[in-house]
Amino acid sequence: MNNFLIAAVFFITCLIFPNLYAQEGKKSNDEKIDNIEQLAPKEVFLLLQQDSVLMIDVREKTELATISYDVDSIIHIPVSDFLNKFEIQSKEFSANTKLIIACRSGRRSQKIAKELQKKGYLFVYNLKEGIIEWEKQGFKVKKEKAVEKNEK
Structure with missing residues (x-):
């Protein structure tokens, strides 16, 4: 009975905290x-x-005509x-705002996220x-x- 209880607790802990028991060298959810x-x-949605989270879509204006994110806290600033x-737009939010950069496939947003990090923004994420x-x-x-929200 004790072994079953220990195994059940371990299993539930792994489900709730998947990175807690991740082995070195194995891919975890905390990919960088x-x-x-x-x-x-799902992580972006959550x-x-x-509060203090802003999604920035960096796709070009023409791409928005076919498909766009249906998110309230999003602005569009084309990568070009x-x-x-x-x-100009960064004056509208604080340095502590979490910035989620997004595009079509994650490549352009990764480049922009890296540039923002170089500029000193601490909470920058890329939508994989x-x-x-x-x-x-x-x-x-x-x-x-x-x-197009907040596009100037």
């Missing part, structure tokens, strides 16, 4: 590329439920003009595999032309 944390769509427009994986996992998207 170039020191940028890569978040799965993070967006908190990101550094100029970000400086972008809107492709976001939609694939069943999170809301808009298929019509997106309303």
Whole structure:
């Protein structure tokens, strides 16, 4: 009976805290590329439920016509003009704001996340595999032309 109870507690702990018993060298949910944390769509969705979190879609304006994220706390700043427009928009949120950078597949957003980290932003995350994986996992998207929030 004791062994069963210990095994059950261990199993439940592994489900709740999957990284607690992760072995070195094995892939865990805390994946980082170039020191940028890569978040799965579910992790992003949960993070967006908190205060001081902003998602930034860096896809080009033309890409928004086909599919866009259906998220309240999102702004669009195209990668082609990101550094100029970000400086203007960054005045609207604090340095402690958690920034989730997103694009179509996660490549462009990774580059932008790295640039923001170099500029001193501490809480920068990349949406792993972008809107492709976001939609694939069943999170809301808009298929019509997106309303571009805060684009100047």
